[in-house]
Amino acid sequence: MGVPVSQMWTVARYVLSQKLRRVKRYPLVLMLEPLFRCNLACAGCGKIQHPTEILRQNLSAESCLRAVDECGAPIVSIPGGEPLLHPQIDEIVAGLVARKKYVYLCTNAILLKEHLHRFRATKYLSFSVHMDGPRAEHDEAVCREGVYDIAIDAIKTAVDAGFRVTTNTTLFNTADPERMGELFDTLMDIGVEGMMVSPGYPYEKAPDQQHFLHRNETVRLFRRLFKQGGKKRRVFNQSPLFLEFLKGNWQLECTPWGNPTYNVFGWQRPCYLLSEGYCETFKELLETTDWNSYGPASGNADCQDCMVHCGFEPTAVSETFGSWKGLMATARSVLLGPLPNQPLPEPPSPRQQPAEEEIRELVELTY
Numbered sequence: 001m002g003v004p005v006s007q008m009w010t011v012a013r014y015v016l017s018q019k020l021r022r023v024k025r026y027p028l029v030l031m032l033e034p035l036f037r038c039n040l041a042c043a044g045c046g047k048i049q050h051p052t053e054i055l056r057q058n059l060s061a062e063s064c065l066r067a068v069d070e071c072g073a074p075i076v077s078i079p080g081g082e083p084l085l086h087p088q089i090d091e092i093v094a095g096l097v098a099r100k101k102y103v104y105l106c107t108n109a110i111l112l113k114e115h116l117h118r119f120r121a122t123k124y125l126s127f128s129v130h131m132d133g134p135r136a137e138h139d140e141a142v143c144r145e146g147v148y149d150i151a152i153d154a155i156k157t158a159v160d161a162g163f164r165v166t167t168n169t170t171l172f173n174t175a176d177p178e179r180m181g182e183l184f185d186t187l188m189d190i191g192v193e194g195m196m197v198s199p200g201y202p203y204e205k206a207p208d209q210q211h212f213l214h215r216n217e218t219v220r221l222f223r224r225l226f227k228q229g230g231k232k233r234r235v236f237n238q239s240p241l242f243l244e245f246l247k248g249n250w251q252l253e254c255t256p257w258g259n260p261t262y263n264v265f266g267w268q269r270p271c272y273l274l275s276e277g278y279c280e281t282f283k284e285l286l287e288t289t290d291w292n293s294y295g296p297a298s299g300n301a302d303c304q305d306c307m308v309h310c311g312f313e314p315t316a317v318s319e320t321f322g323s324w325k326g327l328m329a330t331a332r333s334v335l336l337g338p339l340p341n342q343p344l345p346e347p348p349s350p351r352q353q354p355a356e357e358e359i360r361e362l363v364e365l366t367y
Helices: 005-020 059-073 089-098 111-116 134-141 145-160 177-189 217-225 242-245 282-287 309-320 324-336 356-366
Strands: 029-032 073-080 103-109 125-130 163-172 194-199 261-263 268-271 274-278
Touching: 005 134, 029 103, 029 163, 029 282, 029 309, 059 089, 059 261, 073 089, 073 163, 089 103, 111 145, 125 134, 125 145, 134 145, 134 177, 145 163, 163 177, 163 217, 163 268, 177 194, 194 217, 242 309, 268 282, 274 282, 309 324
Parallel strands: 029 073, 029 261, 073 103, 103 125, 125 163, 163 194
Antiparallel strands: 261 268, 268 274
């Protein structure tokens, strides 16, 4: 796993403390969106389709830090929009680092070299650069030529300056595993700490609706992707159980409260990917959201093909540090290699009153 030992220990201790206190729902990563504005217009993005008056808005540094304190998650991801367009982004990051939160600042890297001097290299900050393929594929995904070269140059500069740098790759049904493997090798060669991969989610307002993956398409793609050898060991900054989930070898249920989202509208219900109303407080989000209505097993049509990290990575982490079965499967994957491929998964059966106890029983019976 491409993360510092101190970060893994912080997360493990946090999860175990929640388990010991018998807390049913707790956040792992806060998705903090200080703005929706961006300097790109990617065809697969549903986050920049807001009216102009909304795109002009920013969360203040004070409101961002208040949300972080209210939530209490040990990790904060700052997507957008493009966070480097926020006039107070350095103040926001400094406030998070002072709180010893592990921060992933998500950026397309167009402005990274220009703004790098505003930040201090620390184990608590990682620049997470969007890299959606080799040069031709990446520039096509972001709908602008030349962005790949800018991003690669910015990554090298940040790494040379001592910053942690990770990458984030969203895959669609046009992805070529061999070409993606070439990208991963390039990223490892230039010194990225680890890479994050995820299938794209079919945002309703995304201009391109033809290239999102269905569930079994996702499994087939990631089995081929992880089968690629590469020039050197590829490091992914994700839990082994989530990567096995992407390959259809481990069953996970969505825990949308694990990655709550706070943006200019408030606390987004229910998750980063779906927008079905907003809450004024995190407590209200946890206590008033009908969580049983979301996730593939709920029967919700919007959730059936979703295998995105923000819904399932928290589940994987919780199982890793919260159960012997998950811990042993993770250790086996790390020490002995990937789990053997299982038959392609059937669609989850809808249930009327899904409960966490039922999910755990189902996992126990299945494995």
